[in-house]
Amino acid sequence: MAEPHIDVSIETKDVPPAPRRDPNTCPSCQSHYRDDELEANLWLCLHCGHHFPMTARARITSLADTGSFVEEAADLRSEDPLNFFDLRPYTERLAEAEMSTGLGEAIVIGQAAVENRSCELAVMDFTFMGGSMGSVVGEKFSRACDSAIERTVPLVTVTSSGGARMQEGILSLMQLPKTVCAVEDLHDAGCALIVVMAHPTTAGVLASFASLGDVSLAEPNALIAFTGPRVVQQTTREKLPDDFGLAEQNLRFGHLDAIVHRQELRPTVARLLRLFDGE
Amino acid sequence: MAEPHIDVSIETKDVPPAPRRDPNTCPSCQSHYRDDELEANLWLCLHCGHHFPMTARARITSLADTGSFVEEAADLRSEDPLNFFDLRPYTERLAEAEMSTGLGEAIVIGQAAVENRSCELAVMDFTFMGGSMGSVVGEKFSRACDSAIERTVPLVTVTSSGGARMQEGILSLMQLPKTVCAVEDLHDAGCALIVVMAHPTTAGVLASFASLGDVSLAEPNALIAFTGPRVVQQTTREKLPDDFGLAEQNLRFGHLDAIVHRQELRPTVARLLRLFDGE
Amino acid sequence: MASEAELRLRERLSKLRSLPLLGGARLSGELERLQRQLDRMTAEPTDEEIWRSVELARHADRPYTLDYVARLLDDWFELHGDRGRADDGAMVTGLGKLDGRTVVLVGQQKGRDIQERTKRQFGMPYPEGYRKAMRAMELADRHGFPVISLVDTPGAYPGVAAEQHGQGGMIAQSQALMARLRVPTVACVIGEGGSGGAIAIALADRVLMQENAIYSVISPEGCAAILWRDASQAKKAAAAFKPDAAHCLELGVIDGIVPEPEPAAHADVDEAARLLGESLRDALDELDSFSGDELRRRRRAKFRSLGIFA
Amino acid sequence: MASEAELRLRERLSKLRSLPLLGGARLSGELERLQRQLDRMTAEPTDEEIWRSVELARHADRPYTLDYVARLLDDWFELHGDRGRADDGAMVTGLGKLDGRTVVLVGQQKGRDIQERTKRQFGMPYPEGYRKAMRAMELADRHGFPVISLVDTPGAYPGVAAEQHGQGGMIAQSQALMARLRVPTVACVIGEGGSGGAIAIALADRVLMQENAIYSVISPEGCAAILWRDASQAKKAAAAFKPDAAHCLELGVIDGIVPEPEPAAHADVDEAARLLGESLRDALDELDSFSGDELRRRRRAKFRSLGIFA
Numbered sequence A, B: 001m002a003e004p005h006i007d008v009s010i011e012t013k014d015v016p017p018a019p020r021r022d023p024n025t026c027p028s029c030q031s032h033y034r035d036d037e038l039e040a041n042l043w044l045c046l047h048c049g050h051h052f053p054m055t056a057r058a059r060i061t062s063l064a065d066t067g068s069f070v071e072e073a074a075d076l077r078s079e080d081p082l083n084f085f086d087l088r089p090y091t092e093r094l095a096e097a098e099m100s101t102g103l104g105e106a107i108v109i110g111q112a113a114v115e116n117r118s119c120e121l122a123v124m125d126f127t128f129m130g131g132s133m134g135s136v137v138g139e140k141f142s143r144a145c146d147s148a149i150e151r152t153v154p155l156v157t158v159t160s161s162g163g164a165r166m167q168e169g170i171l172s173l174m175q176l177p178k179t180v181c182a183v184e185d186l187h188d189a190g191c192a193l194i195v196v197m198a199h200p201t202t203a204g205v206l207a208s209f210a211s212l213g214d215v216s217l218a219e220p221n222a223l224i225a226f227t228g229p230r231v232v233q234q235t236t237r238e239k240l241p242d243d244f245g246l247a248e249q250n251l252r253f254g255h256l257d258a259i260v261h262r263q264e265l266r267p268t269v270a271r272l273l274r275l276f277d278g279e
Numbered sequence C, D: 001m002a003s004e005a006e007l008r009l010r011e012r013l014s015k016l017r018s019l020p021l022l023g024g025a026r027l028s029g030e031l032e033r034l035q036r037q038l039d040r041m042t043a044e045p046t047d048e049e050i051w052r053s054v055e056l057a058r059h060a061d062r063p064y065t066l067d068y069v070a071r072l073l074d075d076w077f078e079l080h081g082d083r084g085r086a087d088d089g090a091m092v093t094g095l096g097k098l099d100g101r102t103v104v105l106v107g108q109q110k111g112r113d114i115q116e117r118t119k120r121q122f123g124m125p126y127p128e129g130y131r132k133a134m135r136a137m138e139l140a141d142r143h144g145f146p147v148i149s150l151v152d153t154p155g156a157y158p159g160v161a162a163e164q165h166g167q168g169g170m171i172a173q174s175q176a177l178m179a180r181l182r183v184p185t186v187a188c189v190i191g192e193g194g195s196g197g198a199i200a201i202a203l204a205d206r207v208l209m210q211e212n213a214i215y216s217v218i219s220p221e222g223c224a225a226i227l228w229r230d231a232s233q234a235k236k237a238a239a240a241f242k243p244d245a246a247h248c249l250e251l252g253v254i255d256g257i258v259p260e261p262e263p264a265a266h267a268d269v270d271e272a273a274r275l276l277g278e279s280l281r282d283a284l285d286e287l288d289s290f291s292g293d294e295l296r297r298r299r300r301a302k303f304r305s306l307g308i309f310a
């Protein structure tokens, strides 16, 4: 008579990158690159066009007009409200993430211009604890909404996240309604939300602000799923379609407006900013 | 290079009753009844419960508290704006329909009470030119909305229609947006629309006010389809499911709130009137 | 009866001549075309002329929605998907700039070759297509963008899945949404305005028709099959229910006729687009002075007035 | 840290004692139960007590949404279907009267026997279920009816079709709708409040939890599998992420705890329903004084304040 304790949490357990793989080796064609080679080419494989993950900083550099980015709320840091300790303390994981990424959290926000159009940017970083959303990610995204409202400019967000941050327990779940409310405030103020889903955009982030864009773009082959393929397979034993959860499938099923190659992303965002500028 | 001249008009061509069948013989179990026998039993087959079609007058008698019905706009009559003549003139068809049904048009509207709750009724009659919607049906339904608004009471409508009335050409199509606008006015005034779909509710009526109910009920086995089974079969050559277009399928696919046996209809409507009465 | 109808028509026409919608002073270079058009209208179109409209409206080379998009809108960005289960190819939605003003465009799209026709279901949307259009219109409402709707469909798709997914209900919902919008809306029938499938996106502040478009409650073939019990009587049926622009204008169902180059839009698509753009712009300019609530009130009042009865 | 947390808790509790939500003068007959409950709260729940909540929340005899509907609502009328493609059995929606006041109720429903569990997917809705809930909430908003939401789900359904039909997007849409409503909304977690599947219908003015319900971002088993690489460490995981009502109250995530009869709701369903009804009524009474715009503003401000950071 037991209930099925199916794990349908918003933390997917199977988000890439696969841990053992060299991050600079192309998983499609096995070409290997130095960091500077990839950086010079928008982190695209020069041979096959594979989209490597991009850090928040690299993403901002690639999108914003040179020198236009003014970061906001950079000093916010996570607390440890649950004194969470699994195999290691949460505080230790946080410190380590900050050390290795140079970021205070899994999202960077700030004012920017793209092809001379003002906007607000909110860019996630998968390398900071899998881009998971805890209190600080929720707060910074919400402040990005407010900053956009204040200047009546569109908010452009680039998402990349494995889901909510378990270590903050129920508070991480609360970042879903929190960011949703912030987007509603943004919309009530007449500002647009442009969402760019990078690999992977899953679980709690997909089930909140990432799905509320006026326009939804995705990068090629990005995984976009509430529940990732492995969990779906495990719990339902269904045969998965080949492109299950990928951007291409999401486009076909009506969840996206367009899949945009990274080289086209900046001009596409600029076009959308012109369109939402009204007159 | 020709376009497919598929007939997807809002006039289905295959709406029952099948012309040759005796209207008082049950199509399910072949029992035969006199009018007075059926009338005494809500036009239900005494043997198998089959729902025979009901005229608007009989329907109103079965729903409204005795003596409560006050008809409105009874004097409206169709014109013949296109001088329409097919095998016979439209005016002749109209006159004949009025003679045989005793009704001025395919809908009867008026104020009523059901179990002592005030409401407005708008009841269609399939025997008047197949319940087709021309200018007068659209106008009377719209006036029913206004009458409900004036008294702040719910509007209960019973639909039964083969679609728009071809003989009024494009003006019959315009009764779709017309009745939709009337329902929007009704909703803006805070009044509820309760829809009871009787056999058949198809085409233009389904594609307008019949689908906009706060609550949507249907009678068992009623055909509820935008395009009827025969036309779908002809144009697409798809294999049709057994219960294609029937109320039961519509319930399964999420288009209805409930299928209500005719004996339960009056108490169900009364319950809904109590619920929408607010406090 | 005929002379009464003619009187009504003449009254409309004289009103029309002073309407900015059909050009007025702005169209000074086009007075000739306009005069030809008006002449044609004052004469009751013959059965032959009606049938010619049916044929031209369905002409294989007739420009489709995306042909006009390419010529009229800058910065076009196509929106895809209903955010539910599909991206219906028969319905095109997107953002673009008409003379520097951002608009949302929705419209059916037929398809030029066999492959595209299949992909676009010959311009017959599923319920998912109407939901896609609704999403685009909601975006417009949220941001105050006008909605331009180009109607070109034989009708909504008649199939098992379409019924199961609620074709009738979605057509009703789409109309209901249009009745609620607080932004200016202009619809133009650019080819076939086929029954429920057409009206789903045509409950607009201004409804226009191109000169050779048709707008009807049923296809001529369908009407003939029912009333004459013979689909080949389509020509006779069309003559009876009069789906041509002049008659729609006479009946008050549309607000204006958009001229086409001679002999019809397909002969000069650039010119057809220019003329369509002119009419759309004029209609939007005209609507600019109204508040959102006022637009909505007037829109509903207009549609609630349609119908002729005693 | 621990003493600071305790201080915060004590402050909350003293505020709680004066809250009409947990009874105040009205609950005079229940002061004893309340005291017991408060005592339990002032003491940090032990790992054992947390695990007991997990087990009770999932107890096979625990009352489900429809058990409460049958006991609390008069004139119940169930609404079916999403008006798109399905009627999701895992999500119940309907109209009823709570003490003579019409409310819209939405809630997940698990299912008592194997057959019903299959029909209701063990209380895990598809996107269609959330759309169904949205339709009911839109009806409520249109007519000014308060919305009561009963949360009881292991989570949204994890399947191929659910993903294809937009599970993530629909959960977001449902929350967005709740953030827009202009009617009073009260949510209560009555069993399992499982992650995104729960929050989809829990963005409410007042959020309550039954004494033995749990509310969490992930199941204990799922958390253990990820962080301990061992699903059998569920008990340890639950102790770490603290899904019990007392901790949720402490973190400010819920506004009040609804008492259950001893030892838990399933032991006396009538009494559990009475206590739930009392809390729902109190919450609705409290919300009565606010305008629709004010409700919406406060609701958003409340959720926007959730989170702890430096």
Ligand SMILES: [Zn+2]
Residues within 6 Å of the ligand: A026, A027, A028, A029, A030, A031, A045, A046, A047, A048, A049, A050
């Ligand atoms: Zn490569």
Ligand SMILES: [Zn+2]
Residues within 6 Å of the ligand: B026, B027, B028, B029, B030, B031, B045, B046, B047, B048, B049, B050
């Ligand atoms: Zn029988």
